[in-house]
Amino acid sequence: ALKGVSRSHKISDSGPHSKRLKKRERPWVDVSDDELHVKRAKKGTGDRSKNLNGSPSKPSALESKKKAKIGHPSRHLANGTKQASIQEQRRELPITSGKDALLDEIRDNDVTILIGETGSGKTTQVPQYILESGISGKGMIAVTQPRKVAATSLATRVATEQNTSVGGLVGYSVRFDEASSEDTRIKYVTDGMLVRELLGDTLLSRYSVVIVDEAHERTLRTDLLLTNLKSIQKTRNAPADAKGKGSVAKLNPLKIVIMSATLDAEKFSKFYDNAKVIYVKGRQHPVTIYHTAISQPDFVDAAMRTFFQIHTDQPPGDVLIFLPGQEDIESLDKSIKLYADRLPKDSSGIVVCPMYAALPPGQQAKIFSPAPQNTRKCILATNIAETSITIPGIKYVIDTGKCKEKRYIARDSGTGFDTLLTKDITKSSAMQRAGRAGRESIGFCFRLYTEESFKALPDSAEPEIRRCALSSSLLQLKCLGQDLEQLDFMDKPDWEAIASALKTLYLLGAIDNQKHLTKLGRDMAVLPLEPHLARAVVASQECGCTLEIIDIVSVLSASSKLFFDSTDEREAAAEARRKFRHSSGDHMTILNVVRSYQEIVASENKSGRKEWCKKQFLNDRCLSEARDIRDQLREVCVRMGVDWRSSCGDDEQPVLRSLVRGLVQQAAFLQPDGSYKQLMGPSIVKIHPSSSLCDKKVPAIIYDELVYTSHIYARGVSSVPRKLIAEVSVFKNKNIG
Numbered sequence: 001a002l003k004g005v006s007r008s009h010k011i012s013d014s015g016p017h018s019k020r021l022k023k024r025e026r027p028w029v030d031v032s033d034d035e036l037h038v039k040r041a042k043k044g045t046g047d048r049s050k051n052l053n054g055s056p057s058k059p060s061a062l063e064s065k066k067k068a069k070i071g072h073p074s075r076h077l078a079n080g081t082k083q084a085s086i087q088e089q090r091r092e093l094p095i096t097s098g099k100d101a102l103l104d105e106i107r108d109n110d111v112t113i114l115i116g117e118t119g120s121g122k123t124t125q126v127p128q129y130i131l132e133s134g135i136s137g138k139g140m141i142a143v144t145q146p147r148k149v150a151a152t153s154l155a156t157r158v159a160t161e162q163n164t165s166v167g168g169l170v171g172y173s174v175r176f177d178e179a180s181s182e183d184t185r186i187k188y189v190t191d192g193m194l195v196r197e198l199l200g201d202t203l204l205s206r207y208s209v210v211i212v213d214e215a216h217e218r219t220l221r222t223d224l225l226l227t228n229l230k231s232i233q234k235t236r237n238a239p240a241d242a243k244g245k246g247s248v249a250k251l252n253p254l255k256i257v258i259m260s261a262t263l264d265a266e267k268f269s270k271f272y273d274n275a276k277v278i279y280v281k282g283r284q285h286p287v288t289i290y291h292t293a294i295s296q297p298d299f300v301d302a303a304m305r306t307f308f309q310i311h312t313d314q315p316p317g318d319v320l321i322f323l324p325g326q327e328d329i330e331s332l333d334k335s336i337k338l339y340a341d342r343l344p345k346d347s348s349g350i351v352v353c354p355m356y357a358a359l360p361p362g363q364q365a366k367i368f369s370p371a372p373q374n375t376r377k378c379i380l381a382t383n384i385a386e387t388s389i390t391i392p393g394i395k396y397v398i399d400t401g402k403c404k405e406k407r408y409i410a411r412d413s414g415t416g417f418d419t420l421l422t423k424d425i426t427k428s429s430a431m432q433r434a435g436r437a438g439r440e441s442i443g444f445c446f447r448l449y450t451e452e453s454f455k456a457l458p459d460s461a462e463p464e465i466r467r468c469a470l471s472s473s474l475l476q477l478k479c480l481g482q483d484l485e486q487l488d489f490m491d492k493p494d495w496e497a498i499a500s501a502l503k504t505l506y507l508l509g510a511i512d513n514q515k516h517l518t519k520l521g522r523d524m525a526v527l528p529l530e531p532h533l534a535r536a537v538v539a540s541q542e543c544g545c546t547l548e549i550i551d552i553v554s555v556l557s558a559s560s561k562l563f564f565d566s567t568d569e570r571e572a573a574a575e576a577r578r579k580f581r582h583s584s585g586d587h588m589t590i591l592n593v594v595r596s597y598q599e600i601v602a603s604e605n606k607s608g609r610k611e612w613c614k615k616q617f618l619n620d621r622c623l624s625e626a627r628d629i630r631d632q633l634r635e636v637c638v639r640m641g642v643d644w645r646s647s648c649g650d651d652e653q654p655v656l657r658s659l660v661r662g663l664v665q666q667a668a669f670l671q672p673d674g675s676y677k678q679l680m681g682p683s684i685v686k687i688h689p690s691s692s693l694c695d696k697k698v699p700a701i702i703y704d705e706l707v708y709t710s711h712i713y714a715r716g717v718s719s720v721p722r723k724l725i726a727e728v729s730v731f732k733n734k735n736i737g
């Protein structure tokens, strides 16, 4: 069987449909033969590859039977039968056999570290075991996830396993969305949400067990939690006499479970005073790995060609393609659908399912439900499908070798900035990705990079705390009375990044020149927003335009962009947008869009809204998400005693004044030569072509972000009177009015 794969993965005319397809209709023959020549990976490249390619135990008869069930359960089973099948799936997970031993360890130890192959049942089962065993007592169980979409989909799955609907016994809580009630005992939360909960409940006293999942990802929030949990546990689990008499004495002890899919558990164990590490043996079938002979600069195109080769030449089995981000996923989605239409009528069908962090919950179900008869499912995912979620039915993995990485570029002036760039993955990611193909039976992984490139990859990623902006976390820690510089972290953040965050918070007025938290800073921290946007909302109270600022900030906080940068219909898009344009620039333009959208929402149903957005070249997903965010922010305002209804009508001055307060570090002045120079940094910037101010020369601008291409572009730009900038207290002594 392997011989066949090796041959047919070459770009060749030998596919089953080649005779029937005219040459120019075949997407994958327009390249030379050697361009994507694939050879088998040598055994023993890297530690884990041995593991995957080695000879793990053959699947038993039981497992093969199960494969059919997990991979393709009938969608039309009666409810009772479906529940029975789900319970059977649960029983057959690798973790089931270790259940009692695991519970004994958790009962006996304050901290337990659990390592297990992706798909062994850690995330879905361990919380249920703990609940059913009574270990959690009266308290709740929190399970943290680095990503929103994983938290919501896992909660839904576990609720189904408990035969309830999500929001009851099993709930979730992520930024701008929550489903929980008084009955909730297991709560899937993003790591960021749990850090936020610390602000209101510094000892997390509602929880008796906190499970830190996907710990190997080492997100900034996970690291903050690991640090805080350690000290919380010291307080809560101290012997009764040491706790004294106060309220602390009544506290229930805290159990911590750290779960990870990778083997480097030593570091976690050391951090938690040599905590016990438990391994669950996963069920991993051999995966054959292929590399390309030469590198593939256009990885989206290479992924498409590889997919169609699999589709036309290979036996049934779903395909999982790893891509860096949403844009690449959307573009590949489009081209696969386009070419699928050109396949002969009698070829088997294709369903394409995207999966990325910003995917709306409604669209997630498609990924887990089996494809119809005679159809191949093709999942296009970011690294979320590496370990966070297990998708059944995958036999083929196509790995582009790319991911997006957040990185903060610190600068002496304090005006650092975040970048989100596509970059090469790590060896550890590559092995995880390959492993996804061997969950249910033998699998195949096609790497769209050479074996030499693989060998040159770094072993594992740098923890986020070493490469991300810290201002938001620093503010939260200040509210907890903690100092970033003095905390006990697994990896300490860079001094430069700390200095930069301190400077940002100082310029926003969140801390004073003694680095003490101000009243303003405390107010800002209550808002679930980036500090600069939170500052604008707080400023809007004084300026009497909270209604408007919340509308704008909600759009800026949504996970997708408001305007499509459509290249095909640029003219039509510009024409459609013209009516929303405001002379002051992009922020007021956003407000005009939101106002028009609100009128449409009042008069049209969902499909009418979508239709309207399409006509205006607006992203309806962004607008509807922004509405949810807006509602959340209004609720927070009510709790803070802020009147979110205060409005400035059509006067843009108060809106710009509030925005300037938040965007102090994102301002630039016009130079005699027509370029703009940053007020608080060294860079010369241009206004981005997508901006409504693109070819205008105005004395001063503020902007949402910088984009680095051939030039440094400012995106999301408004023209502001210089005097508004001069009003900001930190500039008072400078002569810029």
Ligand code: CDP
Pocket: 093, 116, 117, 118, 119, 120, 121, 122, 123, 124, 125, 153, 154, 157, 368, 387, 388, 389, 390, 391, 392
């Ligand atoms: O956390 P870990 O990777 O060890 O496994 P898990 O997420 O608990 O997944 C255990 C099993 O549940 C997998 O085989 C998944 O296929 C299944 N599952 C599912 O069918 N639907 C979901 N939404 C989540 C998990």
Ligand code: MG
Pocket: 119, 122, 123, 124, 213, 387, 388, 389
């Ligand atoms: Mg998991």
